[in-house]
Amino acid sequence: MKTSLPNENNSIVDFISLKKLQECIVSDKKSHCLWLNTLSFLEYVGCRKIVKSQRAENIRLETLLHIQEESRHALFFKKLIPKIDPDIDLSFGLNDFLGGSTGERYLQDIDQFVYTKFFNSDPNSSFLVYNWVTWFIEYRACILYKSLEEATESLPLKPYSLKSLLNEEEHHMAESIQLLKKLDPKFDKHMELGLKHEADFFVPFIQEVQNDLNKSKFIKNTKDSNTNTKRISI
Numbered sequence: 001m002k003t004s005l006p007n008e009n010n011s012i013v014d015f016i017s018l019k020k021l022q023e024c025i026v027s028d029k030k031s032h033c034l035w036l037n038t039l040s041f042l043e044y045v046g047c048r049k050i051v052k053s054q055r056a057e058n059i060r061l062e063t064l065l066h067i068q069e070e071s072r073h074a075l076f077f078k079k080l081i082p083k084i085d086p087d088i089d090l091s092f093g094l095n096d097f098l099g100g101s102t103g104e105r106y107l108q109d110i111d112q113f114v115y116t117k118f119f120n121s122d123p124n125s126s127f128l129v130y131n132w133v134t135w136f137i138e139y140r141a142c143i144l145y146k147s148l149e150e151a152t153e154s155l156p157l158k159p160y161s162l163k164s165l166l167n168e169e170e171h172h173m174a175e176s177i178q179l180l181k182k183l184d185p186k187f188d189k190h191m192e193l194g195l196k197h198e199a200d201f202f203v204p205f206i207q208e209v210q211n212d213l214n215k216s217k218f219i220k221n222t223k224d225s226n227t228n229t230k231r232i233s234i
């Protein structure tokens with residue numbers, strides 16, 4: 001049986017590795033569009049999760065604003081796709097993503113982890129779960145989007161800026177942390193536990209994105225020539 005240390009693959013999701021991966025993604029029009037579509041879908045799932053997870057009595061003005069902004073982020077990424085390739089038509093079907101279903105899996109896994117490990121599956125914990133899940137997902141989104149922002153600088157013409165979107169994500173993080181510090185008596189313990197495990201859930205997604213890129217390079221290269229393909233390994 002293969003035994004592995006829990007964090008041995010986590011270096012593939014650090015800032016530098018994610019920037020390198022995304023430089024590779026944005027260097028190819030089709031991959032770039034698939035990636036923007038994947039990010040749009042994940043923003044949409046994030047928005048849908050907030051709506052579905054919160055009881056009406058927990059919906060505050062800030063929650064409504066959060067729902068609206070996550071929906072706008074989904075729209076933002078979707079609207080970038082025709083700027084990269086006006087002829088491409090992508091749906092929210094699994095074949096139009098990089099990483100297939102593993103991106104959505106990441107969001108569900110974080111949610112499940114917080115619900116079970118932090119709050120022992122207590123149904124009354126939904127507001128705290130929502131705020132913790134928000135914080136960990138935004139924490140990851142900020143690393144991913146900041147590294148994407150830098151990756152697009154490798155293109156001859158920088159096609160878009162993620163600056164205002166990043167400002168909003170950082171604002172969501174700040175709001176959640178403020179509430180959690182006030183409402184969660186186990187704040188320090190939960191923060192430590194979440195930070196220790198968050199990357200473990202993100203790694204399978206990035207591994208699957210790498211696999212998809214390797215497959216598409218392989219298909220392209222065997223079509224164009226018989227030379228060996230160069231595997232993406234970060």
Ligand SMILES: [Fe+2]
Binds near residue numbers: 043046070073141169
């Ligand atoms: Fe977002």
Ligand SMILES: [Fe+2]
Binds near residue numbers: 070138168169172
């Ligand atoms: Fe957000």
